[in-house]
Amino acid sequence: MASPSVTPEAAPAPTGLKRFGLGSLRGVGQVDFQPSVWTSLLILAALWVESWEMGLFATIGAVVSTLTAQFLNVHHDTVTQGLMSYCGVLGAIAIVVYLGNHPSSYVLAVVAAVMCTLVTATLGRLLAPFGLKAFTGPFCFVALVMVLGAPSFERVWHGTPATAITPAVPKSPVVSWTDLWQGFFANFSQIFFAGTWYVGLIMLVGLFLAGWKVGIFAVIGSVVGLLTAWALGAPAALIGEGIYGYNAVLTSLAFGVVLLRSTPWNHLYTVVAAAASTGLTASLSVLFKVFGSHTFTWPFNITTWALLAAVPLLPRITLIADDKS
Known part of the structure; x- marks a missing residue:
């Protein structure tokens, strides 16, 4: 967008x-x-x-x-x-x-x-x-x-x-294969508040129709979200529902497709941004729960605004917009 x-x-x-x-x-x-x-x-x-x-x-x-x-x-x-x-x-x-x-x-x-x-x-x-x-x-x-x-x-x-x-779920961080593959697809559908894996699969097909690069960076975002949530010990059930990965998908699409040039440094920056949005998802979920609100796509927005604002001070990170100026 x-x-x-x-x-x-x-x-x-x-x-x-x-x-x-x-x-x-x-x-x-x-x-x-x-x-x-x-x-x-x-x-x-x-x-x-x-x-x-x-x-x-x-x-x-x-x-x-x-x-x-x-x-x-x-x-x-x-x-x-x-x-x-x-x-x-x-x-x-x-x-x-x-x-x-x-x-x-x-x-x-x-x-x-x-x-x-x-x-x-x-x-x-x-x-x-x-x-x-x-x-x-x-x-x-x-x-x-x-x-x-x-x-x-x-x-x-x-x-x-x-x-x-969000129903009461076991706090166990032990992730099963089912949690992983269903979470991978649910990460796409949760952007639209849908937690069904096959709905996410349809959406992923739609993203690949927009171009192979779009599909690849969507996949990268989902995988980074899964791995980051697993590494931090997030509840396996929530990983499987896509709760911890949808912001990573949006962040990966933003930096990987829309904002940054296609360079190795920019790709690494995209992965870092996607991982950061996953961690922030947990933090904001706790914060918003206190006064009865919901996380929505705040982690994606805050992460992207913060890291995009830093780009002018990071010479190795280059914007697509610079090519048009």
């Missing part, structure tokens, strides 16, 4: 309907930084496989965010590439996962999608002078506010749904 603050290249403007359709669909793939229509279709299909609720709310988030961007006359390339709708996709899914499927949830999903679009523009603008991008930060901010505030409103809060509860 690129920053919407970047000035798009001149191109023939697609018609309003085509812009809306492409922007809505690509918003799904842009969660993983990919504007590929085929990647987006496979990821969306995987969400419907996980459950009709997740598929529907993802669709609502994509559609509402795109409509909001079009209504506010955001540049057509930014809309068409899905750069204003990817956070809305996550925001709407978070509503059904953490607040449940109730009539009020559909209203909240629309509100979340609209707010994610606005905050995407705000955060992109604020971070641009520092050479940083919004990533999934807008979604994290909006979801944090809505999920924390929901219990205060009787017409919104219906108790914590089963989808939002």
